[in-house]
Amino acid sequence: MSDESTLLDEWWDLCANRQLSYRRCDICGINSYLLRDYCPVCHSPMRWCETSSQGVLFTYSVIVKSEVTGAGAPAPYTVAYVETDGARLLSNLRHGSAMPNIGDIVWLDYVVSQGRTFPIFVSSDIRASTP
């Protein structure tokens, strides 16, 4: 990381390297996806830590109508909160025609759109059908 890069720059660099990461406090053990410099509990500096390859689906919504895109994809797309490593992350979920269930195991993946790499999650059936 260069000295000039902000935490947000570093976030996108990590995503481009397919190393989705969260912020970790080694003193408190708090993990968080907020791009913060300091631990909100003990104020120690936080560091990047790479996310596990799987998470648990906390909740989701299939967006039928939207004026924006989800990681480059137009509606319909699915937004979801996924829990990994004791933290909760807003992301997109790619799934088959069957509706996912809260509590499902979901898998970290990456999509590239317009030169940017977005970490997303995929359901087990999509993962199984991907070579």
Added chain:
Amino acid sequence: MDAVIVGAYELPERVIPNKNLINVFEQASRGAIVDAGIDVSDIDGLFLSNLPGLVPAFTLAEHLGIEPRWTDSTRIGGTTGLASVLHAVAAIRAGKCRAALIVYGSLSRSMRVAIGTGGVLQEISEERETVYGPTVSSRYGMFARRHMYEFGTTLEQLAAPAVSAREWAQLNETSVRRELLTVADILAAPRIADPLTLPMCCVITDGGGAVIVAREDLATDVARPAIRILGAGEHTVHRDVVSKVPFTTTAVKLAASDAFKEAGLRPDEMDLCTVYDSFTITVITALEDAGFCPKGEGGPFVEGGRLGPHGSLPTNPDGGGLATNHPGMRGVFLIVELVRQLRGEAGARQVPNARLGVAIGVGGTIDSRHASGVLVLGRA
């Protein structure tokens, strides 16, 4: 010296194609001043949130021709108007101002601002979130799905507040969605952000409104009966790992607890309620968190027309944001309608013998960072 509400006004228009935003603020301010029967020169506190620009208070103060001793441009989303009443009461009790004008205006419909069903609120999200396209409706959709998972809330229950809103709208000529709907109609309507269908989402309108909070001794010769501010509470929460508020509980819980405690009253003593109805799930959750029913039982609570014109908890008699008026930040209208009801001047939709009521605000998005302001009001 205590503070009371002496003026309340809502623009009747729902589409305002011929005004600049500052003039909507001006019209709303004038309406409340006339309603209160005070002089514009009596206003020495100015509370406004959403005029654009670095210092929004300057612009409106100049338009009104006042030089206030107290300004406040709190920005906590749709609940700002309710929080502003609390802030104005504090300023008046501190002896720093005598009459506070709280004013709001928006041209969301005419300017096609992406609120409600279609857009992403950039202001309340970080870039690492907005790239995933979390529309406002999808954020409430995600919250609704989690509420269904944890408490067994059903789609039929998610439809119920919209059924009641349409029944109320029949009694309000300024409502924009007046046709009656059944639960089945609502479930068959187009999905916007699963599990929410279109009638479960608020309308998008232009609009404006204002409230005047004044020192009690200024209220002796005003035009209308003064409305007492019996209790007020405010809380801001988030969903990060250190949050003490569980995901399906909102900032309403502490704000309402503070407000009812100050008032020395319980939810079941309220004659009516105005509650932020950006989406039907907002109503269900806010009523739970305000203590009208145990946590998780908001779904059954809103069924059977309880919130409608013939129900035991008349809620949003003006039709609310679901049927009548939602320009983006509805908080001030929750106060205006409650004041109209407590004064007994609500016409066809008047709740009989309305003496006590609560206004429950929610600002931001309840799946993430958000705030609540709650006011318990009473007829003197």
